[in-house]
Amino acid sequence: MKGIQIGEAEIRLKQGDITKEEVDAIVNAANSGLLGGGGVDGAIHRAGGPEIMEECRQIRAREGGCPTGEAVVTGAGKLKARYVIHAVGPVWQGGGKGEEELLRSAYRNSLKRAAERRLKTVAFPSISTGAYGYPVEKAAPVALSEVKRFLEEEEHTLREIRFVLFNEETYRAYEGALDRLRA
Numbered sequence: 431m432k433g434i435q436i437g438e439a440e441i442r443l444k445q446g447d448i449t450k451e452e453v454d455a456i457v458n459a460a461n462s463g464l465l466g467g468g469g470v471d472g473a474i475h476r477a478g479g480p481e482i483m484e485e486c487r488q489i490r491a492r493e494g495g496c497p498t499g500e501a502v503v504t505g506a507g508k509l510k511a512r513y514v515i516h517a518v519g520p521v522w523q524g525g526g527k528g529e530e531e532l533l534r535s536a537y538r539n540s541l542k543r544a545a546e547r548r549l550k551t552v553a554f555p556s557i558s559t560g561a562y563g564y565p566v567e568k569a570a571p572v573a574l575s576e577v578k579r580f581l582e583e584e585e586h587t588l589r590e591i592r593f594v595l596f597n598e599e600t601y602r603a604y605e606g607a608l609d610r611l612r613a
């Protein structure tokens with residue numbers, strides 16, 4: 431597995447299916463309605479069972495959902511993880527609508543939720559680069575630099591942030607961005 435050390439924590443990249451990860455929390459690329467959907471969101475609800483959606487329903491009833499750039503936490507049902515952090519990334523609209531800052535914010539708030547619970551290991555998918563259309567070559571450096579910044583600058587208990595990338599093209603984009611981050 432490819433990675434870099436940032437203080438006591440490591441950022442690692444692997445190709446795979448995030449629903450199989452044994453970590454404290456997996457992050458879902460959710461939508462603001464917390465309604466489930468295709469892509470990684472569908473895969474997480476299918477593998478985790480109906481409890482996760484029931485908790486999402488309760489959050490929706492209480493808070494109206496989850497705004498873009500924010501993140502909320504549920505249990506993980508039948509998954510091996512303890513929690514699912516539902517983060518809402520931006521829909522790509524050409525890059526002039528604050529997409530980069532919203533994507534940074536989705537990663538930052540996911541890590542805040544994890545740090546509040548004193549978690550050590552968190553797995554992320556590539557937020558926004560599927561149905562939401564954010565070009566992966568642009569999203570990868572944003573994702574990695576925001577995680578690095580958080581690990582360097584914020585108070586946390588994290589030891590490993592694992593990016594679990596579903597296909598080769600996405601993995602390659604993150605690999606290139608990690609090399610540039612290191613340089």
Ligand code: ADP
Nearest residue numbers: 447448459469470473555558559560561562596
């Ligand atoms: P978004 O709506 O935020 O773009 P998507 O789920 O459509 O979310 O896509 C985000 C990324 O998640 C894409 O790179 C997609 O290939 C990937 N993905 C889909 N299924 C899985 C999975 N089981 N594990 C990890 N990543 C996945």
